Amino acid sequence: DIQMTQSPSSLSASVGDRVTITCRASQSIRTYLNWYQQKPGQAPILLIYTASSLQSGVPSRFSGSGSGTDFTLTISSLQPEDFATYYCQQSYSPPPTFGQGTKLDIK
């Protein structure tokens, strides 16, 4: 299985901050990298697919980049509703595997 490693595991930030979360794959996954946001007690929400494509309905302050093994999710200006846990997921090679998550909370 392809291993996905996110950093940091947790992050404290303030409303208005620019935040970047990174995800590294154990081997090349081309651009088959997806990002999800999950709030407590809720199902995950797809934010970004194929590394940089913004899912319909997701605010434009979310963006993704990368290819091969290294990827980033950037939130350009944090809003109160963005405090949540974020997961990356590779979908290049079955089984699709997730990173361990990055918990973003309020500083």
Place this chain on the structure above:
Amino acid sequence: QVQLQQWGAGLLKPSETLSLTCAVYGGSFSGYFWSWIRQPPGKGLEWIGEVNHRGSTKYNPSLKSRITISQDTSKNQLSLKLNFVTAADTAVYYCARGNVDTQGYYVGSDHWGQGTLVTVSS
């Protein structure tokens, strides 16, 4: 608007069979991968397996010997059975719709069920 509604038993004893069903409303079953994903309490996400509209399945190798995923296209439903459960199978189980790109690669799940907490305890 696509909605996924799931149901099934929430409390099992060790060695019993977990059985969940997910109904898809407001959208086609065709052209998508339909997955089951689980999340142990306080932990991350684990992909269990998937079925496509043709009935072809893929399973997580770590669970393959115990799981069956099937579909009923006449009812727009998919189901999950997990045999011989243990406490390690305690988790919230989600069904989800996976999109497919033009090359047949799965490119993320854009609709999810509400989740079902399944607890395994004697």
